[in-house]
Amino acid sequence: xxxxQLEDVVVDYHGRGGRVRAVAGASIAVAxxxxxxxxGESGCGKSTLARAAVGLVPASSGTVTxxxxxxxxxxxxxxxxxxxxxxxxxxxxxxxxxxRRTVGSQVGDGMRGSKPSGRVAEILEVVGLPxxxxxxxxxEFSGGQRQRIAIARALAADPSVxxxxxxxxxxxxxxxxxxxxxxxxxxxxxxxxLLLISHDLxxxxxxxxxxxxxYLGRMVETAPxxxxxxxxxxxxxxxxxxxxxxxxxxxxxxxSLPGEVPDPSHPxxxxxxxxxxPYAFDRCxxxxxxxxxxxxxxxxxxxxxxxxxxxxxxxxxVGSDRVQ
Amino acid sequence: MTATTLEAxxxxxxxxxxxAWRQPLAIAGAVIAAIWVLIxxxxxxxxxxxxxAQNFPITQGPSWHHLFGTDExxxxxxxxxxxxxxxxLPIALVLVVLAATIGSTIGAIAGYFRGFADxxxxxxxxxxxxxxxxxxxxxxxxxxxxxxxxAALAIVVVAWPxxxxxxxxxxxxxxxxxxxxxxRLLGASSRRTLFxxxxxxxxxxIFVLATLDLANAILxxxxxxxxxxxxxxxxxxxxxxxxxxxxxxxxxxIGTFPGLAIFTVVLAFNFLGDSLRDLFDPRTARRVEK
Amino acid sequence: xxxxxxxxxxxxxxxxAGDVTVVDGVDYEVQxxxxxxxxxxxGSGKTVSMLALLGLLPDGSSVEGSARFGEDDLISxxxxxxxxxxxxxxxMVFQDPYTSLHPMLSVGKQLTEHVRLHLGLDxxxxxERAVELLTDVRIPDPHAALRRxxxQFSGGMRQRIAIAIALACRxxxxxxxxxxxxxxxxxxAGILRLLDRLRTEHELAVVLIxxxxxxxxxxADRVSIFYAGRVVESGEREEVLRTPRHPYTRALLxxxxxxxxxxxxxxxxxxxxxxxxxxxxAGCAFHPRCAYLLAECRTKVPPLVPAGDRLLACPxxxxxxx
Numbered sequence: 001x002x003x004x005q006l007e008d009v010v011v012d013y014h015g016r017g018g019r020v021r022a023v024a025g026a027s028i029a030v031a032x033x034x035x036x037x038x039x040g041e042s043g044c045g046k047s048t049l050a051r052a053a054v055g056l057v058p059a060s061s062g063t064v065t066x067x068x069x070x071x072x073x074x075x076x077x078x079x080x081x082x083x084x085x086x087x088x089x090x091x092x093x094x095x096x097x098x099x100r101r102t103v104g105s106q107v108g109d110g111m112r113g114s115k116p117s118g119r120v121a122e123i124l125e126v127v128g129l130p131x132x133x134x135x136x137x138x139x140e141f142s143g144g145q146r147q148r149i150a151i152a153r154a155l156a157a158d159p160s161v162x163x164x165x166x167x168x169x170x171x172x173x174x175x176x177x178x179x180x181x182x183x184x185x186x187x188x189x190x191x192x193x194l195l196l197i198s199h200d201l202x203x204x205x206x207x208x209x210x211x212x213x214x215y216l217g218r219m220v221e222t223a224p225x226x227x228x229x230x231x232x233x234x235x236x237x238x239x240x241x242x243x244x245x246x247x248x249x250x251x252x253x254x255x256s257l258p259g260e261v262p263d264p265s266h267p268x269x270x271x272x273x274x275x276x277x278p279y280a281f282d283r284c285x286x287x288x289x290x291x292x293x294x295x296x297x298x299x300x301x302x303x304x305x306x307x308x309x310x311x312x313x314x315x316x317x318v319g320s321d322r323v324q
Numbered sequence: 325m326t327a328t329t330l331e332a333x334x335x336x337x338x339x340x341x342x343x344a345w346r347q348p349l350a351i352a353g354a355v356i357a358a359i360w361v362l363i364x365x366x367x368x369x370x371x372x373x374x375x376x377a378q379n380f381p382i383t384q385g386p387s388w389h390h391l392f393g394t395d396e397x398x399x400x401x402x403x404x405x406x407x408x409x410x411x412x413l414p415i416a417l418v419l420v421v422l423a424a425t426i427g428s429t430i431g432a433i434a435g436y437f438r439g440f441a442d443x444x445x446x447x448x449x450x451x452x453x454x455x456x457x458x459x460x461x462x463x464x465x466x467x468x469x470x471x472x473x474x475a476a477l478a479i480v481v482v483a484w485p486x487x488x489x490x491x492x493x494x495x496x497x498x499x500x501x502x503x504x505x506x507x508r509l510l511g512a513s514s515r516r517t518l519f520x521x522x523x524x525x526x527x528x529x530i531f532v533l534a535t536l537d538l539a540n541a542i543l544x545x546x547x548x549x550x551x552x553x554x555x556x557x558x559x560x561x562x563x564x565x566x567x568x569x570x571x572x573x574x575x576x577x578i579g580t581f582p583g584l585a586i587f588t589v590v591l592a593f594n595f596l597g598d599s600l601r602d603l604f605d606p607r608t609a610r611r612v613e614k
Numbered sequence: 615x616x617x618x619x620x621x622x623x624x625x626x627x628x629x630x631a632g633d634v635t636v637v638d639g640v641d642y643e644v645q646x647x648x649x650x651x652x653x654x655x656x657g658s659g660k661t662v663s664m665l666a667l668l669g670l671l672p673d674g675s676s677v678e679g680s681a682r683f684g685e686d687d688l689i690s691x692x693x694x695x696x697x698x699x700x701x702x703x704x705x706m707v708f709q710d711p712y713t714s715l716h717p718m719l720s721v722g723k724q725l726t727e728h729v730r731l732h733l734g735l736d737x738x739x740x741x742e743r744a745v746e747l748l749t750d751v752r753i754p755d756p757h758a759a760l761r762r763x764x765x766q767f768s769g770g771m772r773q774r775i776a777i778a779i780a781l782a783c784r785x786x787x788x789x790x791x792x793x794x795x796x797x798x799x800x801x802x803a804g805i806l807r808l809l810d811r812l813r814t815e816h817e818l819a820v821v822l823i824x825x826x827x828x829x830x831x832x833x834a835d836r837v838s839i840f841y842a843g844r845v846v847e848s849g850e851r852e853e854v855l856r857t858p859r860h861p862y863t864r865a866l867l868x869x870x871x872x873x874x875x876x877x878x879x880x881x882x883x884x885x886x887x888x889x890x891x892x893x894x895x896a897g898c899a900f901h902p903r904c905a906y907l908l909a910e911c912r913t914k915v916p917p918l919v920p921a922g923d924r925l926l927a928c929p930x931x932x933x934x935x936x
Contacts, residue, residue, distance in 0.1 A: 041798035041799065041800060041801075042769075042798050054509060055509075056505060056509070074508055074509070076514055077513075078511060078512070078513045078514075079508060079509060079510075079511050081511065084509075084510060084511045087509060087510070088505075088506070088509055090502045090505075090506070092502070095501060095502045095503070096502040096503055096506055097503055098503040098504075098521050098525075100524045100525060101520070101521070101524075106503075109506075109507055109510045109512060110510045110511075112511075142887055150506070153506065153510070154510075156510075157510055157511070172655050172656065172825065172888070173655070173825070173866060173869045173870060174655075174865075174869050174883045174884040174887075175883070176869070176881075177869040177870075177881035177882060177883040177884075178881075178883040180871075180881050181880045181881055181883070184880070199798065199799065201799070202828075202870070202871040203871055205871060206871040206881060239800060240799065240800065242803075243799045243800040243802070243803040244799055244828070245802075245803075245806070245826070245828035245829050245831060245832040246828055246831060246832070247827035247828045247830070247831045247855055247867060247870055248831060248855065248856065249831055249851055249852040249853070249854070249855030249856035249857075250831065250852070250856075251831065251832065251833075251834075251851060251852065252832055253803070253806055253807050253810055253832050253833060254799075254802070254803035254806065254832055255803060256800060256801075256803035256804035256806075256807055257800040257803070257804070258804075260768050260770070260771070261768070
């Protein structure tokens with residue numbers, strides 16, 4: 001049952017040089033107990049989308065719906081009680097906790113009415129922190145632990161969906177592993193839906209049930225995780241996967257993608273990815289492909305695919321002449 | 325480079341401080357300031373003579389009876405210098421507290437409400453900033469009339485914008501911080517986050533600014549009195565005593581000792597304020613480690 | 615003859631709490647045209663050991679040991695000679711492409727200044743060399759790029775420019791400290807391929823420092839694993855990463871999501887946290903977190919000794935059967 005739904009969301013920023021379209025029409029859905037990964041590289045708009053999903057940033061057009069209700073952007077007034085069950089965990093565990101307040105006090109922020117310390121201790125236990133953390137301050141904890149405090153704070157509000165913006169980015173390998181395991185558990189045991197934004201495909205692959213790939217403000221592919229990995233339907237997804245280095249000792253260089261991410265205020269004509277796409281053909285610069293719905297719960301915005309049909313595997317790229 | 329950075333330390337009450345012997349200036353500042361405070365408190369007990377009594381031989385140089393000599397009206401300079409601390413220090417303290425309170429409130433309002441209120445209030449602050457402090461203080465003091473009380477008021481008018489600017493900046497940056505955003509997402513009202521999250525982070529830097537500002541206030545106060553706009557005779561205020569001294573240059577002790585008093589107090593509070601600022605803002609601190 | 619041979623490197627840094635040993639006896643050798651990978655988490659001493667070689671440590675630091683570079687010893691060399699070598703014969707590329715280039719000078723200026731300073735070329739020749747370098751690192755339209763400023767380039771491009779500057783004087787050794795950590799994965803792939811090509815074309819020895827074992831696995835020929843200021847395992851990349859024998863190496867690899875592992879399986883985290891310099895456990899620094907420890911691990915620092923196809927600092931050697 002879909003709890004969080006974003007449809008054709010557009011987010012514009014008004015900067016000094018005029019309007020920049022950070023998100024140019026993206027859709028994504030999260031159900032209870034489901035982990036949805038959102039991957040993409042810098043400038044693709046995934047962080048902006050995350051903020052729009054919880055109302056920190058207003059959507060210029062499109063709809064954001066949570067439990068059937070529209071997500072109103074956060075303004076001066078108090079956030080409506082129904083929306084409190086939609087939470088966000090920020091990327092940096094160092095700036096998302098108030099250094100001057102105790103852990104217990106901040107975790108208690110999410111609770112209504114009285115905040116019995118027993119309940120706070122319970123939540124801390126769920127994320128694997130000792131109950132004596134209640135009276136301590138954030139700086140006494142490591143990055144990984146702080147991130148868990150932030151998650152505990154979100155959990156205290158009894159959320160049905162938590163959006164996590166690159167929660168693993170500033171952590172070392174071991175802390176990442178612990179946190180990834182925790183997130184999986186939360187989804188399974190507490191039936192919380194997670195929207196996990198990350199640039200680290202390997203971790204997302206391990207944690208998410210479904211993955212959406214974003215490029216230059218648009219969603220280019222959506223698929224169940226294992227299927228995306230085994231048979232990507234969009235060339236950019238294929239490029240991302242091929243670019244991940246593996247620690248297997250084999251000495252294989254990852255495949256690189258030629259070109260650069262274009263300026264979001266001047267996207268290429270037609271398909272946004274076409275200048276860098278090894279498979280581009282004449283239709284690609286002319287018409288921008290919508291997110292075509294394919295068989296098997298998949299979707300891809302690529303003219304190589306046909307709506308309603310099974311996803312066609314990407315043609316094999318022989319040799320590295322095409323790449324730098 | 326994390327091996328050498330002993331954890332990022334930001335706004336925290338308990339901060340690792342370099343041991344005392346590595347901060348001679350801070351110690352010196354604290355000691356001198358403490359001495360002056362004690363002098364001010366125990367002035368009647370320390371001063372050998374009444375600061376107003378004019379019954380001594382006039383213009384006597386420093387001697388055992390009169391450590392700082394006597395002035396042109398036969399008053400004991402030493403006693404007057406001590407008495408002066410009772411005038412300058414409390415007034416400077418009160419006016420700094422007043423300026424800090426008024427300034428921070430104005431700045432916080434500007435930062436919290438933004439928009440129109442912010443524009444008006446900050447333009448007001450800019451207006452004050454446009455003038456050199458002593459000139460503006462002189463003008464205001466002159467308009468209000470002579471006297472220590474009016475001089476203090478004039479200085480408050482000149483001093484509040486610095487606090488306003490700092491407070492506004494902090495309210496804006498903390499208000500945009502992720503932990504405030506988190507609190508709002510969890511259902512806290514803007515007002516609640518103002519008091520719980522924002523203000524505690526504002527208090528520290530404002531306090532540091534006030535400590536540094538104390539030195540400025542003392543200087544301005546003495547300056548106004550020197551110009552005849554502050555303390556009026558026969559009040560024993562250091563600035564006006566220095567003014568008297570300029571008229572009797574050959575009796576150097578009349579002006580020099582009050583001047584030294586101003587000098588040492590201002591220096592002490594400057595050192596103190598500097599080290600407090602280093603405590604709270606690691607970026608300006610002289611680092612021992614990398 | 616190895617390009618760089620480090621022996622017994624020990625570095626102590628001054629802190630308010632007293633001097634702290636950050637690098638505690640490190641040995642390794644780097645051959646020409648070889649990529650030598652140094653892996654470790656934060657606090658392992660991997661960066662500080664490099665800074666020590668280049669004389670970039672803060673005042674009050676002390677360095678012991680030797681680092682033979684050609685006929686010189688970098689550690690005991692007089693500062694002036696070290697300054698002329700670094701930048702010319704040894705070059706360094708840092709992690710952050712945003713702060714390692716001068717923001718106010720054009721790219722061309724930064725390249726030509728460097729070349730003229732170290733090689734004494736005149737302006738014309740220097741500019742030719744600059745274009746050559748930018749072409750080598752595959753910056754599109756190098757002539758126009760000369761006149762542009764760093765902020766006009768993306769992170770990946772800036773890193774390429776930094777590499778171009780590093781290669782300007784044809785160094786024998788390139789030290790790259792987390793060169794791709796701040797970059798997107800596709801950009802990282804491009805930089806790794808670039809480094810691979812350059813080291814072959816220019817016979818360049820490369821020391822690549824990173825916490826990312828995947829990066830090391832794709833480009834390094836030999837690797838050294840650092841923990842708490844010491845080397846715990848060192849050898850050919852394939853041997854060490856495919857069949858690790860030190861518990862720490864093993865744990866690091868296990869913590870990574872494995873492409874073939876079933877999704878239900880949890881990632882294996884290493885219990886505890888890496889020690890901070892100055893609070894290193896006695897004996898083997900890893901022992902509090904090690905599942906295979908013996909009594910001697912608590913008291914004796916295990917020496918790095920040859921163990922078959924590699925060097926290993928672990929007497930129990932629990933994975934020697936692999």
